[in-house]
Amino acid sequence: MKNFKLLAVASALACATGLTSQVSADVGVADIVGDQASTGDIVSYGLGPRGQRYSPLSMINKENIKNLFPVWSFSFGGEKQRGQESQPLIKDGVMYVTGSYSRMWAIDIATGEELWQYDARLPEGILPCCDVVNRGAAILGDKVFFGTLDAKIVALDAKTGKVVWRKKIADFEAGYSYTAAPLIVPTEAHGPLILTGNSGGEFGVVGEVQARNPETGDLVWTRPVIEGHAGTLNGKETSITGGAANTSWPGDMWKNGGGAPWLGGTYDPDTKLAFFGTGNPAPWNSYLRPGDNKWTSSRVAINPENGEIEWGFQTTPHDGWDYDGVNEFVSFDMEKDGKMIKAGATADRNGFFYILDRTNGDFISATPFVKNITWAKGIDENGRPIWDPENRPGNPAESADGKKGKSIFAVPSFLGGKNWMPMAYSQDTNLFYIPSNEWGMDIWNEPVTYKKGAAYLGAGFTIKPIFDDYIGSLKAVDPTTGDIKWEYKNKAPLWGGVLTTGGGLVFTGTPEGFLKAFDEETGEELWKFQTGTGIVSSPITWEQDGEQYLTIVTGWGGAVPLWGGEVAKFVSYLNQGGSVWTFKIPEQLAGK
Amino acid sequence: MKTVLLLCAFFTLTTAIAHARPIDEVIDSGYITIFVYEDYAPYSFTREDGEATGIDVDIARKFAEDLGVELRILMRGADENVDDDLRINLWKGDLIHRKVADVMMHVPYDRELDTRNEFIVLMSPYFLEEVAVVVDSVELPELETFARFLNKPIAAELDTVSDFFLSNAFRGQLQRSIQRGRTFGDVISLYKNGDVAAAMASKAQVQWIAKQAPDIESKIYQPPMPGIVRSSWPVGIGIKHDSRDLGYALTDVASNLVQSGEMEAIAAKYGVTFKAPDY
Numbered sequence: 001m002k003n004f005k006l007l008a009v010a011s012a013l014a015c016a017t018g019l020t021s022q023v024s025a026d027v028g029v030a031d032i033v034g035d036q037a038s039t040g041d042i043v044s045y046g047l048g049p050r051g052q053r054y055s056p057l058s059m060i061n062k063e064n065i066k067n068l069f070p071v072w073s074f075s076f077g078g079e080k081q082r083g084q085e086s087q088p089l090i091k092d093g094v095m096y097v098t099g100s101y102s103r104m105w106a107i108d109i110a111t112g113e114e115l116w117q118y119d120a121r122l123p124e125g126i127l128p129c130c131d132v133v134n135r136g137a138a139i140l141g142d143k144v145f146f147g148t149l150d151a152k153i154v155a156l157d158a159k160t161g162k163v164v165w166r167k168k169i170a171d172f173e174a175g176y177s178y179t180a181a182p183l184i185v186p187t188e189a190h191g192p193l194i195l196t197g198n199s200g201g202e203f204g205v206v207g208e209v210q211a212r213n214p215e216t217g218d219l220v221w222t223r224p225v226i227e228g229h230a231g232t233l234n235g236k237e238t239s240i241t242g243g244a245a246n247t248s249w250p251g252d253m254w255k256n257g258g259g260a261p262w263l264g265g266t267y268d269p270d271t272k273l274a275f276f277g278t279g280n281p282a283p284w285n286s287y288l289r290p291g292d293n294k295w296t297s298s299r300v301a302i303n304p305e306n307g308e309i310e311w312g313f314q315t316t317p318h319d320g321w322d323y324d325g326v327n328e329f330v331s332f333d334m335e336k337d338g339k340m341i342k343a344g345a346t347a348d349r350n351g352f353f354y355i356l357d358r359t360n361g362d363f364i365s366a367t368p369f370v371k372n373i374t375w376a377k378g379i380d381e382n383g384r385p386i387w388d389p390e391n392r393p394g395n396p397a398e399s400a401d402g403k404k405g406k407s408i409f410a411v412p413s414f415l416g417g418k419n420w421m422p423m424a425y426s427q428d429t430n431l432f433y434i435p436s437n438e439w440g441m442d443i444w445n446e447p448v449t450y451k452k453g454a455a456y457l458g459a460g461f462t463i464k465p466i467f468d469d470y471i472g473s474l475k476a477v478d479p480t481t482g483d484i485k486w487e488y489k490n491k492a493p494l495w496g497g498v499l500t501t502g503g504g505l506v507f508t509g510t511p512e513g514f515l516k517a518f519d520e521e522t523g524e525e526l527w528k529f530q531t532g533t534g535i536v537s538s539p540i541t542w543e544q545d546g547e548q549y550l551t552i553v554t555g556w557g558g559a560v561p562l563w564g565g566e567v568a569k570f571v572s573y574l575n576q577g578g579s580v581w582t583f584k585i586p587e588q589l590a591g592k
Numbered sequence: 593m594k595t596v597l598l599l600c601a602f603f604t605l606t607t608a609i610a611h612a613r614p615i616d617e618v619i620d621s622g623y624i625t626i627f628v629y630e631d632y633a634p635y636s637f638t639r640e641d642g643e644a645t646g647i648d649v650d651i652a653r654k655f656a657e658d659l660g661v662e663l664r665i666l667m668r669g670a671d672e673n674v675d676d677d678l679r680i681n682l683w684k685g686d687l688i689h690r691k692v693a694d695v696m697m698h699v700p701y702d703r704e705l706d707t708r709n710e711f712i713v714l715m716s717p718y719f720l721e722e723v724a725v726v727v728d729s730v731e732l733p734e735l736e737t738f739a740r741f742l743n744k745p746i747a748a749e750l751d752t753v754s755d756f757f758l759s760n761a762f763r764g765q766l767q768r769s770i771q772r773g774r775t776f777g778d779v780i781s782l783y784k785n786g787d788v789a790a791a792m793a794s795k796a797q798v799q800w801i802a803k804q805a806p807d808i809e810s811k812i813y814q815p816p817m818p819g820i821v822r823s824s825w826p827v828g829i830g831i832k833h834d835s836r837d838l839g840y841a842l843t844d845v846a847s848n849l850v851q852s853g854e855m856e857a858i859a860a861k862y863g864v865t866f867k868a869p870d871y
Contacts, residue, residue, distance in 0.1 A: 395760075452670035454794060
């Protein structure tokens with residue numbers, strides 16, 4: 001761990017540059033709940049705990065976006081690069097940003113200079129499955145929090161970067177990891193709580209959401225998301241998830257069912273519910289686990305007061321395609337047929353865009369947001385998929401004669417119609433802006449593979465683009481009808497989050513290295529800037545000293561470069577990096 | 593399944609901090625790094641005093657002795673499949689520390705596995721793996737077929753060939769009877785504590801289970817396993833493709849161990865009957 005400077009120095013710098021906003025006030029939970037409306041800071045992942053990624057700021061708008069230029073660029077440095085998927089936080093003129101390999105920095109926004117850096121010491125023996133990313137921090141009081149690849153959560157002093165506490169979320173030696181931004185929620189019973197979901201290898205893992213006291217890191221409640229496991233509250237056992245074991249799993253398979261809620265959650269201050277998505281079930285071979293396998297590939301609404309599941313909705317019951325259900329659930333109020341509905345939306349890996357009643361999980365609608373979906377013929381009126389049995393991967397046991405099994409082509413690929421990258425919802429257009437990918441996968445049974453030195457039945461697969469000229473597709477979707485209002489096509493798969501603003505703009509980054517701005521109504525590309533490496537993170541915007549700032553973290557990586565296949569030719573030339581780029585309209589151009 | 597195609601991805605090797613080395617480099621440096629799996633008794637595991645031990649570790653020790661170098665054991669867990677393990681432990685290194693070994697023990701000697709891992713050569717098959725069942729002969733005096741487990745519990749390690757076979761056997765009718773251990777140690781406990789009267793694993797592993805449960809009158813069976821992916825396969829060593837000379841030298845060491853009867857003695861230390869692969 002390094003502490004280059006203390007905030008005393010930062011304050012001096014701030015005074016020197018005449019910043020008044022650096023009169024430091026601790027972040028309260030009310031600031032987090034009201035984050036979306038307060039444009040002077042960003043104290044939550046998603047620009048507000050609902051995760052709408054909408055800022056009302058309009059100083060940068062369709063007319064003057066051409067004058068947007070970088071103010072500074074900050075390099076993460078070191079030999080460690082790989083994917084940078086982080087969304088920074090902003091408070092009192094300081095930016096808190098996490099990077100690959102479980103690192104974090106505090107940066108003076110006025111100058112772009114580093115205030116402190118924290119490097120987690122990662123033990124030998126962690127084998128993260130996908131990449132060494134981190135998606136962001138949480139902030140409360142005088143502390144910043146983030147999770148590390150060895151499945152720990154760390155609280156740092158926001159002024160110095162020194163460790164206040166560090167707690168184990170799960171055992172990295174058992175294959176667990178942590179990459180999501182923690183979620184801070186208010187409760188009446190316990191005060192603010194910090195919520196995390198575990199992540200890790202697919203087999204033998206039981207998905208769980210944990211709530212801790214942000215002051216001490218002590219556990220308050222736990223909620224396993226797999227049927228049959230008991231939750232805890234203040235160290236005592238509470239209810240059993242799903243009521244009992246074995247109602248939707250065979251034998252003892254619920255004991256190791258998967259379902260890790262690894263992407264974290266969102267919170268709706270209106271219904272006072274926390275929403276977490278859950279991973280796909282284990283084992284991968286669906287023939288071994290007849291039943292719905294609850295609550296894998298689902299969204300669950302948890303009451304933060306006691307950790308009880310208020311409702312669950314399974315997007316892919318009895319998953320056989322590796323369609324994680326972790327994608328974010330975004331609360332919004334929807335006017336449909338003259339009525340206001342307390343709704344929530346999620347764009348699933350499985351290619352369907354779901355609208356649910358967020359008060360009770362009732363299904364409202366599901367429409368495809370990617371093309372040529374094959375795994376299901378549609379979603380029925382109860383929200384269940386109408387499976388196409390022809391396009392479920394075959395049972396590996398049937399290829400035990402030593403031949404390669406039948407191959408099927410499933411759309412979307414297991415990387416999903418949409419992966420982890422968060423969508424945005426505009427309160428002005430009432431449209432969702434969904435970063436999606438048009439790809440499928442061939443899956444076949446391998447005659448023999450090996451695991452830990454022993455013969456094993458596995459599947460082979462390869463991801464294939466659906467179209468010759470593009471995979472990535474940013475779409476504007478009307479949640480009341482599912483209609484796609486416009487589409488921007490991108491050659492490489494999109495892997496970064498989206499931001500929409502009161503200035504009528506939609507921002508996202510591309511693996512080709514461009515940060516781009518689109519017209520929210522038409523999808524017309526209005527502005528772009530080449531950052532020098534791929535973008536797989538989520539942009540933010542805020543106001544400081546009367547000016548609107550925009551920031552994006554850059555650095556190519558994440559899961560896409562790991563999977564090769566025919567996708568490789570779309571991305572193999574992209575270079576790694578690791579920087580923060582901050583933009584504003586220069587004074588000389590303001591008003592032009 | 594996610595990692596099957598990893599090898600097609602485009603990694604450059606130039607940045608690797610440590611790399612697997614040809615024999616001259618190994619001898620000049622005075623040490624050899626050999627990978628073994630953790631929690632993989634009786635092949636490789638950590639004793640209570642912290643010392644690495646097991647059949648593979650003993651063979652690795654012989655390798656180092658013969659070359660006249662110090663042995664450094666790299667013991668790590670298994671990833672989703674052996675292809676991943678070859679990548680992580682031999683040619684590319686792990687994502688965090690980029691540490692690799694010169695040699696990897698216990699790699700199935702299989703032509704297809706060899707072909708699809710272009711940076712690796714598989715050599716020196718030194719042991720024949722078989723699948724078997726250990727039973728408490730008081731509880732289960734006979735074992736002709738797996739139908740016996742329609743209403744008798746049987747333990748298997750989660751996500752292994754045994755788990756797969758039992759899950760699929762008789763159209764899933766054994767599902768209720770399988771007690772899955774999260775680790776091999778859990779399987780041993782289930783058997784030792786009498787929670788199950790049988791456990792399925794590799795033959796060496798079930799012999800090890802029997803040795804750990806001296807109070808139980810254990811018998812080992814290999815009943816017909818219709819539909820099993822493989823009921824036996826040879827294991828050998830993995831070497832990086834540009835370190836073949838090291839592989840040849842170690843192949844000689846391994847053949848000498850087999851011929852001199854030392855291999856048999858090593859296996860016997862762990863209660864395991866050595867069986868040389870026939871190829």
